[in-house]
Amino acid sequence: MSSEGGHSWARAFRYTFVRDLRLRIRHGSEWGSPLIFFALIVTLFPLATTPDRTVLVTFAPGILWVAALLAVLLSLDALFREDHDDGTLEQMLLSPVPAWLLVLAKMCAHWVMAGLPLALMSPVLGLMLALPSSVFWVTALSLALGSATLILIGAIGAALTVGVRRGGLLLALMILPLYIPVLIFGAGVVRLALDGVDVTPYLAILGAMFAAALALSPWASAAALRLAHSG
Amino acid sequence: MWQWIHKWASPKHFYRVSTRGAPWLWGLALILLPVGALWGLAFAPADYQQHDSFRIIYVHVPSAMLAESCFALMAVCAVVFLVWKIKLADIVAKVAAPFGASMTFAALFSGAVWGIPTWGTWWVWDARLTSMLILLFLYFGIIALRYAFAREHSGGRAAAVLSLVGVVNLPIIKYSVEWWNTLHQTASFSLTKAPSMPESMWVPLLLMMLGAYALFGAVVLSRTRNEILRREHRARWVRALITDTCDKEH
Amino acid sequence: MACGPYWTFVVKCRARERRARRDDPARDNERQVGLRVQLEGRQLGCERDERWLFQALEFSIEDGDLCRVEGPNGSGKTSLIKMLTGQLEPSEGAVLWQGKPLPKARAAFHGALVYSGHLSGVKEALTPLENLSWYQAIGIDDDARSVAACWQALDAVGLKGFEDIPVAQLSAGQRRRVGLARLHLLNRPLWILDEPFTAIDREGVAALEHLVAEHCHKGGAAIVTTHHAFSSVAFTRRIGLDGHGGHHVL
Incomplete structure (x- = not known):
């Protein structure tokens, strides 16, 4: 029975993951906009400060990371909202499969559509901010790992505000303070790479944060969804 | 045992029991705080390095301690409310949040004022100041979340979850901010630890701290009582209470 | 909806492939209800904003039961349904599935339930x-x-x-x-339907009614909130909520 159970859990995970990917792809604008937002914010910084490449490169890690963080934050509001409005969230909570598993599947799909593209796009924006090509890989890696952590943490907030109309700003207010450690170490990785220092300790800490968030967040988000839903 | 706890934690019972406690706490706070303040600000000797500006410590340290204790109290209340569904815990968490936020602000403000004589600037990205600022933002988030819900109960539970998430994150935030601070060597001037304060300096500080806790207890208790009356205003015992007091006045 | 013609096309192609595979061995038409239905309410109470919608509600639903929940708007029908499906925790009392309280029997219970709500x-x-x-x-x-x-x-x-x-x-x-x-x-085996007849034409209503009746006849159970009277089958249970804290169970 347990192996049978494991198999059907995997199936439920896969179907939910694919369903969310499909929904995102069909709403073309939904997955495109975080990316465009990311690029726009990055464009704003040189305009507001200076186009001087030597100055820009010192700010580049911070600019890339703050822009990515905001893009993830803005995309999170939609993570559970639509499912809540059409009743599929209710049905997920009433499924014999544990809710944290389905929530995790949704988070994974969200990362594939709204986290990973940011990481893949970072070299292009890095070029514009005068980052040397030697740090592109590290930047992309830090953003890929960091955006997953950001999504995991932010999902708790998104779950809590799912029943609140226009919860976008509220979500930012709640979640941004919790994002600070990820920001510090994520941008730190890129800065260390720029200085030519070994980045593995920082990457390891970023990884540890990801692991901790992965262990706690699906469970906490599912609990928060149950709370928000029964209100 | 459980029944006893539930009985004690019922709003009605708590209201009755706390009727006598609140004035005592207020009295304690009103004695300790002026005595400590007067002693600290006027009679304690000035610091040999920082001169009179060090006296800000008598405001700064108690408010900073309260800011953190208040968050701890909210986290404990959150657990009690979420696990055992004791409504009193939610009420305490609700009234503690604005107090904690104002104490955090007081700590930040007194720190900024202190910064002028010691660092020559209002704000330094010192690790402790920065994590205090983040704590203030966490407080704001929790308060905003609570009031975003139409139903009080839902808001309370959401705020409880967020305080728990915040309490798990606080050490991480603190640690990472310290790390970040040591990486940027700019703000290396932190407060030099006063080498063993003389008695005449720390006794008033102790009085101020105790007084601040008494004030904290008094404010939370009184506001909890008010909140109980507000929430239970339809209940029979509250109506009886009101008619009783009206009768006495006439 | 931003479902362009391209996606419609892709979806159609995929469906054509599936249709080719459709000659699966026909599913056994006879529905088999394996699990036994045993859902009980014990001293159920629902409190909303310091007001009791109902209290001390006792009932049990077993194989073959067709239960109707009735009452005026705002009497707590949907709250009751949410309690029975395990989405809302009762303010007092408990819902039991096969003798176990719902939070403990969650997976087994949700594996036996189809719920259709307002959404x-x-x-x-x-x-x-x-x-x-x-x-x-x-x-x-x-x-x-x-x-x-x-x-x-x-x-x-x-x-x-x-x-x-x-x-x-x-x-x-x-x-x-x-x-x-x-x-x-x-x-x-257990169907819980909250206002299932909204937005369905007369033909659909008849078909659904027939389906529910047949389900109960075969040993399943259904709980329905509706103002619509079934023509073909009688309710074996009724839970009436009067909206003033009272109820009757038949």
């Missing part, structure tokens, strides 16, 4: 077929592996020929039917 639970950007196969997957259905079951369920609610059209392009009644197709699809 359709249907994704508009997906086709009816995609919607149902997702439900099959998260429902851990026994014969989950056969796509044929989804086709049959859609046929049964009169959506033959609409399987591959995104739900957004269907009418309100048809969307509702997609949600109700879950009753055919998932082999579950």
Whole structure:
């Protein structure tokens, strides 16, 4: 029975993951906009400060990371909202499969559509901010790992505000303070790479944060969804 | 045992029991705080390095301690409310949040004022100041979340979850901010630890701290009582209470 | 909805492939209800904003029962349904599934339940077929592996020929039917339906009524909130809420 159970859990995970990917792809604008937002914010910084490449490169890690963080934050509001409005969230909570598993599947799909593209796009924006090509890989890696952590943490907030109309700003207010450690170490990785220092300790800490968030967040988000839903 | 706890934690019972406690706490706070303040600000000797500006410590340290204790109290209340569904815990968490936020602000403000004589600037990205600022933002988030819900109960539970998430994150935030601070060597001037304060300096500080806790207890208790009356205003015992007091006045 | 013609095309092609595979061994038409239904309310109470909607509600629902929950608007019908489905924790008392309180028997209980609420639970950007196969997957259905079951369920609610059209392009009644197709699809003994007849035409109402009656006749159980009187079958239980804290159970 347990192996049978494991198999059907995997199936439920896969179907939910694919369903969310499909929904995102069909709403073309939904997955495109975080990316465009990311690029726009990055464009704003040189305009507001200076186009001087030597100055820009010192700010580049911070600019890339703050822009990515905001893009993830803005995309999170939609993570559970639509499912809540059409009743599929209710049905997920009433499924014999544990809710944290389905929530995790949704988070994974969200990362594939709204986290990973940011990481893949970072070299292009890095070029514009005068980052040397030697740090592109590290930047992309830090953003890929960091955006997953950001999504995991932010999902708790998104779950809590799912029943609140226009919860976008509220979500930012709640979640941004919790994002600070990820920001510090994520941008730190890129800065260390720029200085030519070994980045593995920082990457390891970023990884540890990801692991901790992965262990706690699906469970906490599912609990928060149950709370928000029964209100 | 459980029944006893539930009985004690019922709003009605708590209201009755706390009727006598609140004035005592207020009295304690009103004695300790002026005595400590007067002693600290006027009679304690000035610091040999920082001169009179060090006296800000008598405001700064108690408010900073309260800011953190208040968050701890909210986290404990959150657990009690979420696990055992004791409504009193939610009420305490609700009234503690604005107090904690104002104490955090007081700590930040007194720190900024202190910064002028010691660092020559209002704000330094010192690790402790920065994590205090983040704590203030966490407080704001929790308060905003609570009031975003139409139903009080839902808001309370959401705020409880967020305080728990915040309490798990606080050490991480603190640690990472310290790390970040040591990486940027700019703000290396932190407060030099006063080498063993003389008695005449720390006794008033102790009085101020105790007084601040008494004030904290008094404010939370009184506001909890008010909140109980507000929430239970339809209940029979509250109506009886009101008619009783009206009768006495006439 | 931003479902362009391209996606409609892709979806249609995929459906054509599936239709080719459709000659699965026909599913056994005789529905088998394996689990025994035993859902009890013990001293159930619901408090909303310091007001009791109902208290001390006692009932039990077993195999073959068709239960109607009735009462005026705001009397707590939907709250009761949410308690019975385990979405809302009772303010007092407990709901038992096969003798165990709901939080402890959650997985087993939800594996025996189909719930249809006010919201359709249907994704508009997906086709009816995609919607149902997702439900099959998260429902851990026994014969989950056969796509044929989804086709049959859609046929049964009169959506033959609409399987591959995104739900957004269907009418309100048809969307509702997609949600109700879950009753055919998932082999579950307990149905809890909150106002299932809204937005369904007369023919659909008759079919649904027949379906529910047949389900109960075969040993399943159903709990329905509705103002609509069933013509073909009598309710074996009634839970009436009067909206002033009182109730009657027949």
